[in-house]
Amino acid sequence: MATFEFKLPDLGEGVVEGEIVKWLVKAGDTVEEDQGVVELMTDKATVTVPAPRTGKVVSLHGKEGEIAKVHHLLLTMEVSGAAPAATEAAPTPAKASAPAAAAPPVESTAKVLATPVTRRMAREHGIDLAAIAGTGSQGRVLKADVQAALDLGRAEPAQAAPRAKLVPLPSAGADQRIPLRGLRRKIAEKMVRSKYTAPHSLFVEEVDVTELVALRKRLNASLAASGDTLKVSFLPFVCKALVPVFRKYPSLNANFDDAAQELVQRGSFHFGIAAATDDGLTVPVVKDVDRLTIRQLAEEIARLGAGAREKALKLDELSGGTFTITSLGTNGGLFAMPIINYPEVAILGIHRIRKRPVVTDDDEIVVREMMNVSLSFDHRVIDGLVAAEAVGALVQLLEHPESLLLEMA
Numbered sequence: 001m002a003t004f005e006f007k008l009p010d011l012g013e014g015v016v017e018g019e020i021v022k023w024l025v026k027a028g029d030t031v032e033e034d035q036g037v038v039e040l041m042t043d044k045a046t047v048t049v050p051a052p053r054t055g056k057v058v059s060l061h062g063k064e065g066e067i068a069k070v071h072h073l074l075l076t077m078e079v080s081g082a083a084p085a086a087t088e089a090a091p092t093p094a095k096a097s098a099p100a101a102a103a104p105p106v107e108s109t110a111k112v113l114a115t116p117v118t119r120r121m122a123r124e125h126g127i128d129l130a131a132i133a134g135t136g137s138q139g140r141v142l143k144a145d146v147q148a149a150l151d152l153g154r155a156e157p158a159q160a161a162p163r164a165k166l167v168p169l170p171s172a173g174a175d176q177r178i179p180l181r182g183l184r185r186k187i188a189e190k191m192v193r194s195k196y197t198a199p200h201s202l203f204v205e206e207v208d209v210t211e212l213v214a215l216r217k218r219l220n221a222s223l224a225a226s227g228d229t230l231k232v233s234f235l236p237f238v239c240k241a242l243v244p245v246f247r248k249y250p251s252l253n254a255n256f257d258d259a260a261q262e263l264v265q266r267g268s269f270h271f272g273i274a275a276a277t278d279d280g281l282t283v284p285v286v287k288d289v290d291r292l293t294i295r296q297l298a299e300e301i302a303r304l305g306a307g308a309r310e311k312a313l314k315l316d317e318l319s320g321g322t323f324t325i326t327s328l329g330t331n332g333g334l335f336a337m338p339i340i341n342y343p344e345v346a347i348l349g350i351h352r353i354r355k356r357p358v359v360t361d362d363d364e365i366v367v368r369e370m371m372n373v374s375l376s377f378d379h380r381v382i383d384g385l386v387a388a389e390a391v392g393a394l395v396q397l398l399e400h401p402e403s404l405l406l407e408m409a
Contacts, residue, residue, distance in 0.1 A: 001078045006052055008074045011042060011315070017069040018042040020062050021182045025075075029057045037075060040068065041182045043190070045282075045318045046311055055079035065181045113140040121146050135193050135258065135342070142258045148196040183279040194342035197258065198378040202337045203387045205395055209353060210369040212237060212401045219294075236297035238325060238350060239271055240404050241397035243290045246323070249390040253322045255343045256381055263345070263381045272321035272341060273301055275308040282308040283341060285321040294404075325350060335372045345381055349374040 011018065018040030025037045036048040037057075055077040062068050112129040118141055122129050125146070132149050134141035180188055212234065219232050246253035250265045257264055269290045272283040284304035286297065307313040324341040327350035338349040356370040373394065377387045397403055 001056075002081060003058070004053060004055060004077045004079045006074050006077060007071050008040075008049065008068050009052075010070055011040075011047060015042045015070070015315070017067050018047070019182060019185065020064050020066050020068055021046060022064060023060055024048070025051075025057050025060075027057055027059055031055065031057060031077075041186060042315070043186055045313055045315050046183070047315065049074070051077070053077065053079050065179060118143050118146060125150060133189065135197070140259055144197045144258055145193075148193065151196060152192070183277075183282070187280050190342065191339050194340050197342060198256070198340050198345070199380060200337065200340060200376050201379040201382075201384060201387070202374060202376050203384065203391055204335045204372060204374045205391045207371045207373055207395050207398050208358065208368050209234075209371050209398055212398055213353065213369045215401050230295070230298060230302070232294065232298040233301070234350070234353075235273060235301055235325065235327060236294045237398065237401060237404065238348070238394075239286065239289045239297055240294060241394055242271070242323070242325075242348070243269055244397070245390050245393045248393060249386055251382055251386060252346045252377070252390055254345050254381070255322070256345050256378060257343070266322040268322060270320050270322045272324035272344075273304065274324060274326035275305045277309050277311075279311075282313075282318070283321065283324055284308050284313055284317050285319065287320070323347070328352070335374045337374065338376045340376055340378060345378040346387075347376050349376070 008018070019042075021039040021041045023038050025031055025035075031037060031051045031054065033052065033054045034050045037051050038049050040047050040049055058076040058078055060075050061073045068074060113134060119129065121127075121143055122141075127146060127149060129141050129146075132141050132145050135145055216232055216234060216237070223230055223232070242253075246269065251263060253269065254263050254265045256262075268288065270285050270287050271289050272285045274281055274283050284307065286292075286300050286304065289297065292300065304313065304317060307317065321341065321344060323344055324338075324347045326338050326347060328336075331352070333351055335351055336349050338347045340347050351372045351374070353369055353371045355367050357365050358368045358370065359365055373391065375387055375391050
């Protein structure tokens with residue numbers, strides 16, 4: 001038998017690390033090649049990492065809730081045959097390695113992607129860049145990440161005055177302490193990063209969706225009459241209406257590259273649709289919205305939503321978004337301020353449809369189906385006037401759904 005050290009492989013999509021959510025094996029277990037050994041939560045999705053060989057597990061490296069980095073040792077196995085080549089062995093974990101003698105006192109020896117300006121900022125404040133999760137491309141640490149670490153107190157300034165000792169709160173009665181792990185921790189990290197990076201602004205408008213409600217009702221009745229089980233929600237219509245809006249206002253269908261200080265207007269229309277799961281909010285991405293019919297959009301939204309709840313989505317189905325839509329359906333409330341799905345620059349909130357009295361141009365009071373929409377946008381790159389005009393264009397399309405026929409794939 002030979003010892004084989006299995007390092008965490010490259011997971012693709014720019015993923016550089018993952019949280020160990022659950023070990024699927026233990027020391028002493030015999031595993032087959034391609035058998036799942038551990039569940040990892042990346043910033044994209046939960047993935048199951050398979051064993052590269054058949055053998056016996058000798059030891060696991062890392063506890064549930066800890067972060068495992070790509071190319072670091074994951075587990076040690078005994079395998080049949082000759083000892084693996086040196087190139088197959090994974091490096092020993094960073095926590096088990098002695099620091100290099102020439103390592104500087106501020107920044108660790110681990111390779112960190114960052115610009116010289118960011119490195120200088122970190123040195124000036126005595127921050128270890130390796131301890132900060134970078135939000136840039138390929139995990140690059142940005143100036144905004146360093147500033148966020150300072151603002152949140154995750155990093156101490158060099159030679160700073162000692163802080164008062166924190167005394168843990170005692171548990172009393174039936175109190176529970178629930179560790180922030182898995183998807184919930186990733187949500188927390190992304191929300192903090194977005195709020196500390198992008199100055200959020202909000203624009204809210206109401207929409208008379210009476211005609212859209214009637215159209216949807218007729219479509220679903222027609223589907224049911226033909227024996228089709230598909231039910232079309234309002235989301236496919238919203239997705240379709242956004243395409244001509246973004247063609248006129250492309251700065252909303254965009255990402256912001258903090259490292260380059262550039263607004264990247266996306267040529268594709270890949271819309272994230274926020275989906276609630278038992279573990280928290282997941283955002284699967286509907287690709288090429290402009291090329292899909294209302295029916296195809298309804299089918300894809302339903303498929304991705306089911307996959308999110310069953311934790312069966314691939315990384316590609318959770319990445320590449322250009323814009324995000326969040327809807328709480330009947331729980332949608334009057335309006336809310338959604339947090340931007342960074343590095344996107346805007347997010348649309350869809351709220352509950354209610355019958356309300358409306359005053360017409362002829363001063364008559366009529367009952368109409370009304371809905372509010374709320375657009376949160378990054379005020380660094382989106383002006384309030386642009387946001388208002390874009391929402392106005394969206395309202396016109398939703399209030400006159402027959403105009404969407406011009407946008408059908």
